[in-house]
Amino acid sequence: MVLDDLGSSLRGTLDDLRGKSRVSEEDVKNIVREIQRSLLQADVAVDLVTDLSDAIERRALEEEAPSGTSARDHVLRIVYEEMVDLIGDSTEIPLEPQTIMLAGLQGSGKTTTAAKMAWWFSKKGLRPAVIQTDTFRPGAYDQAAQMCERAEVAFYGDPDEDDPVQIARDGLAATEDAEVHIVDTAGRHALEDDLIDEIEEIERAVSPDRSLLVMDAAIGQGAREQSREFDDAVGVGGVVVTKLDGTAKGGGALTAVDQTDSSIAFLGTGETVQDVERFEPSGFVSRLLGMGDLQQLAERVERAMAETDEAEDDWDPEDLLEGQFTLRDMRKQMQAMDRMGPLDQVMDMIPGLGGGMMDQLPDDAMDVTQERLRSFEVVMDSMTDGELENPRVVGKERTVRIARGAGVDESVVRELLEQHRMMERTLKQFQGMGDGDLQRMMRKMGDQGGGMGGAGPFG
Amino acid sequence: MFDGLKDKLDSFREDAEAAAEEAADEESASDGSDERERPDRPEPVDDQTEAEADPDTDEDGSTVGRLTRAKAYATGRIVIEEEDLETPLWDLEMALVESDVEMGVAETILDRVREELVGETRKQVDTTAGLVREALREALVEVISVGQFDFDEAVVEAESPVTIVFTGVNGVGKTTTIAKLGRYFEERGLSVVIANGDTYRAGANEQIREHADALGLKLISHEQGGDPAAVVYDAVEYAEANDVDVVLGDTAGRLHTSDDLMEQLSKIDRVVDPDMTLFVDEAVAGQDAVRRAEEFDDAAAVDGAVLTKADADSQGGAAISVAQVTGKPILFLGTGQGYDDLRRFDPEALVADLLDE
Numbered sequence: 126m127v128l129d130d131l132g133s134s135l136r137g138t139l140d141d142l143r144g145k146s147r148v149s150e151e152d153v154k155n156i157v158r159e160i161q162r163s164l165l166q167a168d169v170a171v172d173l174v175t176d177l178s179d180a181i182e183r184r185a186l187e188e189e190a191p192s193g194t195s196a197r198d199h200v201l202r203i204v205y206e207e208m209v210d211l212i213g214d215s216t217e218i219p220l221e222p223q224t225i226m227l228a229g230l231q232g233s234g235k236t237t238t239a240a241k242m243a244w245w246f247s248k249k250g251l252r253p254a255v256i257q258t259d260t261f262r263p264g265a266y267d268q269a270a271q272m273c274e275r276a277e278v279a280f281y282g283d284p285d286e287d288d289p290v291q292i293a294r295d296g297l298a299a300t301e302d303a304e305v306h307i308v309d310t311a312g313r314h315a316l317e318d319d320l321i322d323e324i325e326e327i328e329r330a331v332s333p334d335r336s337l338l339v340m341d342a343a344i345g346q347g348a349r350e351q352s353r354e355f356d357d358a359v360g361v362g363g364v365v366v367t368k369l370d371g372t373a374k375g376g377g378a379l380t381a382v383d384q385t386d387s388s389i390a391f392l393g394t395g396e397t398v399q400d401v402e403r404f405e406p407s408g409f410v411s412r413l414l415g416m417g418d419l420q421q422l423a424e425r426v427e428r429a430m431a432e433t434d435e436a437e438d439d440w441d442p443e444d445l446l447e448g449q450f451t452l453r454d455m456r457k458q459m460q461a462m463d464r465m466g467p468l469d470q471v472m473d474m475i476p477g478l479g480g481g482m483m484d485q486l487p488d489d490a491m492d493v494t495q496e497r498l499r500s501f502e503v504v505m506d507s508m509t510d511g512e513l514e515n516p517r518v519v520g521k522e523r524t525v526r527i528a529r530g531a532g533v534d535e536s537v538v539r540e541l542l543e544q545h546r547m548m549e550r551t552l553k554q555f556q557g558m559g560d561g562d563l564q565r566m567m568r569k570m571g572d573q574g575g576g577m578g579g580a581g582p583f584g
Numbered sequence: 585m586f587d588g589l590k591d592k593l594d595s596f597r598e599d600a601e602a603a604a605e606e607a608a609d610e611e612s613a614s615d616g617s618d619e620r621e622r623p624d625r626p627e628p629v630d631d632q633t634e635a636e637a638d639p640d641t642d643e644d645g646s647t648v649g650r651l652t653r654a655k656a657y658a659t660g661r662i663v664i665e666e667e668d669l670e671t672p673l674w675d676l677e678m679a680l681v682e683s684d685v686e687m688g689v690a691e692t693i694l695d696r697v698r699e700e701l702v703g704e705t706r707k708q709v710d711t712t713a714g715l716v717r718e719a720l721r722e723a724l725v726e727v728i729s730v731g732q733f734d735f736d737e738a739v740v741e742a743e744s745p746v747t748i749v750f751t752g753v754n755g756v757g758k759t760t761t762i763a764k765l766g767r768y769f770e771e772r773g774l775s776v777v778i779a780n781g782d783t784y785r786a787g788a789n790e791q792i793r794e795h796a797d798a799l800g801l802k803l804i805s806h807e808q809g810g811d812p813a814a815v816v817y818d819a820v821e822y823a824e825a826n827d828v829d830v831v832l833g834d835t836a837g838r839l840h841t842s843d844d845l846m847e848q849l850s851k852i853d854r855v856v857d858p859d860m861t862l863f864v865d866e867a868v869a870g871q872d873a874v875r876r877a878e879e880f881d882d883a884a885a886v887d888g889a890v891l892t893k894a895d896a897d898s899q900g901g902a903a904i905s906v907a908q909v910t911g912k913p914i915l916f917l918g919t920g921q922g923y924d925d926l927r928r929f930d931p932e933a934l935v936a937d938l939l940d941e
Contacts, residue, residue, distance in 0.1 A: 162687070168870035171682045230868065230896060231921075232755025261921070263798075264791025271786030314896030341755065345684035345870025346588075347897050368754065371839040373872035396754070 142197035146190070153185045156200060167374030168345050173211070173383055180207050208410045213382060215404040216335075216363030216390035220249050222304040224297070224331055227365070228324055228355050229339035231312030234367035234393055236265060238339050239309040240272035241393060241401035242365075246305045247278055254303035256296030257282035258289035258327060259311035269309060276398040279303055289323060293330045308333065315354030328359045335362035337390055340381055342369045348377030349384050356385040363390035366404075370394045450549045452513045452541075456505055459498050500533060501541045507531040516545055586900035590938050592679030593720060599672040600701070600716045604664050652703070664715070666702045673698060684901030686874040689727060689908045696723035721939055728904055729931035732913040735888070736772065739830065742859050745823035747831040749781070749816065749856060750890075751849060751880050752864035754837030757892035759788070761864050761918055762832045763795035764926040770799070774829040779819030780805035781812035781852065782836040792834060799923065802828070812836065812848065813855040820856065833858065840879035853884035862915065863889045865906060867897040874909045881910050892918035895925070903929070 138159040142152060157178045164174045181204055190199035225242070227235045236259070243253035255273050257280070259265035266284045273280035281296040293308055300306060308331050313320035328336065338352055338361045355361055364385070366378045369392050378389055389404035505513065507530030512519055519527070519542060528535040652663055673694055680690035700719035739746050748765075750758045759782070766776045778801055782788040789805050796803035804819040816833040823831045835852060838845035853861065863886040865873050880886060889906050894917040907914050914929040 165681050166687055166871050168684075168872070171678055231893060232757055232866065234755055262791065263794030264787035264789070266787070267790035268785065268787025275786075314893065316896060341866075341869075343753075343866075343869045343872040343876075345868060345873075345897075345901065346682055346899050347684070347868045348870075350898065351868075351896070368839060371753065371841050371872065372875050373870070377870060 139197055139201060142200065145196045148185060148190075148196045148200060150186065152196075153182055153200070156185070156204075157182045160204065164376060167376035168343075168348070168380075169376035170346060170349055170380040170383070173379060177207055177211060205407075205410055209406050211383070212379060212406050212409060213388040214406055216337075216388045218363075218390060218403075220246075220251060222251075223334040224306040224308065226308040226310065226328060226331060226333035226336045226359065227339050228310055228336055228359055228361075229312060230314050230341070230344075230351060231262075233312065233339045233341045233344075234365075235309055235312065235339045236269050237272060237396070237398075238365050238367060238391070238393055238401075239269065239307045240276045240278070240398050242391060243273065243278035243305070243307055244276035244398045245391070245401050245403075246307075247276070251304045252279070252302070253305040253307060254279035254281060254296075254300035256280075256293060256300065256306060256308045256331075258292045258296070258308060260287045260289050260292065261311045265311070272398060290326045290330050293327050297331060306331070315351045321354065321358045325358050336360055337363045337365050338381060338385065338387075339365045339367060340378055341373070342366050342371065342375035342378070343373035344377035346377075346380075348380040352381035352384045356387075361385040361387050363387050365389075365391045365393065367393035370400070450545075452505060452508070452516050452545055455545050455548060456502065456513075459501065497540075500537055501544070504528075504531045504533060504538055504541050516542055586898070586934065586938060588898045589679075589683035589685075589900050590940075592676075592683060593938055594940070596672055596676040596679060597716050597720065599675060600669060603668045603672050604716075606668070664701050664704050666698065669698065669701060680901065682899075684870050684873075684897075684899040684905070686871050686901070686905035686909070689874065689905045692908065693723045693727055696726060717939055721935060724904075724935045724938065725931070727908040728935060730907045730911055730913060731888075732931060733888075735915050735928070738860070739769070739774070744827075744829045745777075745820060745831050746829065746860070747816070747820055747823075747833060747856060747858040748860045748862060749833040749835060749852065749858040749884070750862050750864055751835055751884055751886070752837060753839055753876055754785075756837065756864050756866045756869075757918055758782075758837065758864045759792050759795065759834055760921070761862075761890050761892060761916075761926075762792070762834050763799060764918065764923050765916075766795070766799050766801050766832060767923045768926060769830050770801070775827070776830045776832060777802045777804060777819050777823050777826075777828045779803075779816045779831060779833045781816050781834050783808055783810045783812050783815065784836040788834075788836070813852045816852060816856045816858075840876045840883075846879065846883040849880075849883045860887045861885060862887065863906075863910070863912075865889065865891060865902065867891045867894040867900065867902050867917070869902045873902040874905045877906045877910050881912075886910055886912050888913050888915040890914075890916045890918065891929070894927075895919045903934075907931075 138156050141155075142148060145152070160181060161174055161178050164177065165171065169177075184203045184207070185200050188199075188203070190196055227239055229235050236257070239255045239257075243255050246253040255269060255278060257266055257269035259269075266282045269282055270280055279300055281292075281299050283292050283295065286292050286295070289311065296308070297306060308327065310324055310327060311320070313324065315321070336355075336359045338355050340348065340352075344351070352361060352364075361381070364378050364381045364387060366375045366389060369375055382388055389406075389409070392402045392404055392409075394400045394402060504527060507527045508519075512523065512527075519538075524535050524538045528538050531538070676697070677690050677694050680693060681687055685693070697719045700722055701715065704715060704719075750762055752758050762778060766778060769776050778792060778796055780789055780792045780803060782792070783806060786808075789808060792805065793803060795801075802822070804815060804822055806815050806818075812835060816831070819831045819833065822828065833852075833856065835849065836845070838849065840846060861884050863877060863880050865877065877886070877889070889910065889912060891903050891906070891914055894900075894903075903914050903917075914931075917927045917929050919925045919927055
């Protein structure tokens with residue numbers, strides 16, 4: 126998804142190194158050139174790009190590749206290390222009572238981010254509250270109130286008060302029993318002096334433990350000026366990059382991190398309150414380079430599973446590895462996948478499926494799959510308990526009945542049954558395997574995925 | 585806005601002039617025949633396949649034929665060669681990218697400048713400055729003033745009601761722009777009805793309602809979750825029944841990567857069949873502006889663009905890129921949070937300003 130384009134030409138250049146054991150000066154120049162282009166197209170500041178490419182060029186020429194390492198992996202590792210070095214670790218967000226203030230340009234996504242972060246804290250077992258101090262933008266109060274309702278978190282705002290500083294004070298008092306206070310502010314830009322004064326006042330009133338700068342992934346070279354001014358005004362302790370589900374690469378965030386001497390805290394990847402991820406440097410760079418990112422996939426899977434568990438205590442994914450695989454199980458699995466987010470986002474994080482592989486799929490392949498899952502749900506709604514438990518009883522007559530009930534073509538019912546049989550067969554192969562076998566198999570699958578996933582230097 | 589780009593263009597001009605002057609000095613020091621010939625047009629320059637300027641490669645071999653040079657010198661003229669310009673051109677490309685001009689668009693500008701300058705002869709008494717300025721102007725005018733038309737006239741002359749639909753990604757300022765344009769039309773004696781086609785975002789109805797109330801404009805809206813095409817359609821019917829001149833249709837912000845939502849936008853476009861579709865983006869956007877402009881243009885053909893938050897941005901590159909890529913003009917700039925903070929975009933004034941004229 127997001128950062129894939131960036132990776133593809135770079136990947137092409139790196140692939141030229143395949144099989145070589147030494148890199149020539151020319152090779153390095155070509156790679157550095159591609160990196161420069163990629164980063165500039167990702168909106169990274171020009172001087173940062175120069176610094177980065179100089180460092181990569183120097184190290185690639187000076188450092189000997191360790192024995193047994195291919196030239197390609199060697200260069201890749203240097204690129205990776207330098208990038209991670211520049212981006213830094215994610216902002217430390219302790220899981221304890223705290224006050225966080227959000228600042229940023231108009232339309233960067235502060236209100237949505239506030240609700241998402243509150244949701245995130247609540248999933249970590251803390252009681253959050255969002256305080257909305259935007260008295261300027263019409264509808265800001267209603268938007269925040271509705272988002273917080275969706276996130277099922279406490280909310281404070283006062284549509285009749287027009288002093289944001291007063292609202293901030295009142296809000297802290299009114300939500301005293303919350304452990305994490307997230308103070309949302311009106312959008313403003315670095316050149317509006319009176320608004321910058323205002324946010325300084327809010328900052329003094331709430332004395333936040335950290336102020337986060339919320340930044341649209343699409344921001345251009347102006348990121349430097351904006352982040353510098355916000356840093357001067359309220360001290361930026363971390364950056365949130367939003368709208369990463371678009372095509373913008375988010376390079377402005379690197380500039381912001383460099384300028385404010387801070388780090389990236391969260392990533393926003395969609396419009397619902399669950400679409401938030403903690404920033405994870407190796408993952409960010411892996412995606413930047415068009416590589417899969419297992420770690421984030423794992424996190425999403427875990428979260429999705431945890432939610433499914435909440436909803437249905439009697440269902441344990443581990444059961445899949447023992448005993449019967451029923452249509453009910455299949456539905457649970459589909460729902461779990463649905464919670465992880467759009468399929469293409471999930472696919473992109475799987476090594477070997479991200480990057481190159483996704484490029485080869487037709488654009489609508491993922492949509493079709495999602496549509497299919499939805500129609501399967503409809504079909505299952507028209508089946509009896511007995512049929513769900515034991516789909517084998519569904520013959521021609523029942524197929525006709527189910528299809529009529531669900532308002533779909535009979536072929537959809539047959540497809541569902543076929544899909545179920547396929548999944549059942551696959552799972553049978555997993556059953557009876559020890560943990561070691563499973564790991565070996567996963568490793569093998571990783572290897573096949575273009576050799577970049579499990580076996581690469583970042584596996 | 586555009587201050588950053590202006591500074592950088594200034595320094596490019598100085599560098600390019602210096603480079604050409606230097607080359608000229610060398611030339612006059614090394615060669616000295618005095619044949620008299622008529623000053624013909626210079627021979628065509630070798631086709632340059634390598635579009636990117638690389639300051640490191642110092643290739644031998646002239647891009648301009650010896651004969652041309654001889655002729656030019658003979659007539660007291662000097663030929664500007666490609667290699668004289670490599671470093672300044674590379675710097676120009678970086679300067680453009682640093683001003684948020686999209687890389688592909690920056691290369692287009694570069695090609696134009698190169699085409700204009702390389703092989704160009706000038707009399708030794710002329711200043712190189714004039715040449716460089718002219719080349720830059722040509723290139724900039726060509727990319728910036730794409731497709732400009734008289735917006736006011738187009739609206740007045742179209743059969744009423746004129747329906748204008750606004751599209752763009754989340755948070756760029758579509759709703760605020762609609763409020764500003766509502767005032768813009770009312771001030772010009774045109775009545776306006778606003779349709780809230782954003783039936784998705786939390787708070788969208790409340791936001792646009794407050795604007796409509798503040799401006800005293802009629803608003804057509806449905807419940808959250810309703811069909812956006814139906815809302816705009818209702819507004820058009822209302823306008824027809826009540827002799828309203830202009831219908832401004834808002835749409836929910838959407839990312840161009842969402843196929844469902846882009847399909848929905850196409851549907852609105854088909855059902856409503858607006859007289860004009862304006863793409864709204866923010867001036868602070870970087871390289872991605874071009875990509876999304878293209879995608880939105882594909883989903884619902886764009887007739888022009890509005891760039892918001894111009895007051896927050898000193899680069900201005902997005903304005904150049906979006907116009908070049910869509911082939912449609914930038915019509916307005918949003919320059920603040922007040923209803924009057926809307927400016928017509930004037931490409932010629934901008935180019936003149938960039939070049940200090």
